[in-house]
Amino acid sequence: xxxxxxxxxxxxxxxxxxxxxxxxxxxxxxxxxxxxxxxxxxxxxxxxxxxxxxxxxxxxxxxxxxxxxxxxxxxxxxxxxxxxxxxxxxxxxxxxxxxxxxxxxxxxxxxxxxxxxxxxxxxxxxxxxxxxxxxxxxxxxxxxxxxxxxxxxxxxxxxxxxxxxxxxxxxxxxxxxxxxxxxxxxxxxxxxxxxxxxxxxxxxxxxxxxxxx
Numbered sequence: 230x231x232x233x234x235x236x237x238x239x240x241x242x243x244x245x246x247x248x249x250x251x252x253x254x255x256x257x258x259x260x261x262x263x264x265x266x267x268x269x270x271x272x273x274x275x276x277x278x279x280x281x282x283x284x285x286x287x288x289x290x291x292x293x294x295x296x297x298x299x300x301x302x303x304x305x306x307x308x309x310x311x312x313x314x315x316x317x318x319x320x321x322x323x324x325x326x327x328x329x330x331x332x333x334x335x336x337x338x339x340x341x342x343x344x345x346x347x348x349x350x351x352x353x354x355x356x357x358x359x360x361x362x363x364x365x366x367x368x369x370x371x372x373x374x375x376x377x378x379x380x381x382x383x384x385x386x387x388x389x390x391x392x393x394x395x396x397x398x399x400x401x402x403x404x405x406x407x408x409x410x411x412x413x414x415x416x417x418x419x420x421x422x423x424x425x426x427x428x429x430x431x432x433x434x435x436x437x438x439x440x441x442x
Contacts, residue, residue: 236274236298238404238413239267240396243279243294245439246381248429249349251279251295252331253379256313258297261305261331262350262361265368267401275299276413277372280395281384291395292384294430296417297374305343308371309335319348321355328436329429334365349439360441378417383427391416 241264248254250263260268260277271277277299281292308314309332319330333346345362347355387395393409396402404410417423431437 235405235407236276236410237271238276238278238394238410239271239401240278240280240394240404241267241401242282242396242398244282246294246430247329247349247437248326248381248432249329249331249439251277251297251379252317252329253295253377253381253425253429254317254326256316257300258295258374258377258379259308259314259317259331260297260372261308261317262333262365264401265364265366265370268370268372269368270403271299271302271372273299273302276410277374278394278396278413280387283395283397289384291387291392292380293387294381294384295377295379296413297372297377297379299372300375301373303371303373304369305334305371306336308332319346321347325432325436329432349437350441351438353438358438358441361439364441376423378420378423379425379427381425381427381432382430388416 251258251260278296279294281289283290314332317330317332320327329349333348334343337344345351345357350358350361352358
């Protein structure tokens with residue numbers, strides 16, 4: 230897929246930051262589950278921005294958890310079979326990084342259905358979580374970024390001149406304003422670090438599964 234001639238920004242609120250969606254661990258930052266609308270619509274060259282919640286109970290309002298520029302887009306089977314991303318297949322007896330692996334879907338030709346691996350999105354014991362299964366499979370697309378900034382628990386405050394990128398509710402916000410996109414790129418260009426800057430917010434807690442509410 231060729232790069233977008235006019236890149237867009239897709240902004241959304243991250244309510245559960247486990248290092249799973251997105252998964253920021255090398256070799257790339259990946260978005261392989263959740264947000265099917267973004268995974269289906271985003272093109273190479275587009276920016277994805279994950280913001281903190283602005284709920285009254287939130288202690289980190291108006292901040293960015295991560296941003297990534299899409300460098301590749303592939304199907305679940307392509308992702309599953311690509312040797313670069315074997316390390317993102319969940320290992321349930323491994324460290325937290327591997328337990329929260331996001332490479333969890335592949336097609337079973339014999340049964341003509343997708344397999345959902347034992348993971349953060351499955352039920353205990355690896356049984357299929359139908360809520361997560363149906364939502365994730367609404368887009369057979371995985372977004373991959375070589376260029377990314379993941380602050381995680383060290384979420385960085387959104388500067389005033391970028392306030393319009395912040396998503397205010399459910400779903401996502403698509404931005405096509407070239408001036409705002411240029412401002413985002415310029416701001417990222419002067420950040421002192423890129424890649425994984427902070428740990429996932431809930432990374433230190435006991436492994437959890439998402440039931441799909």
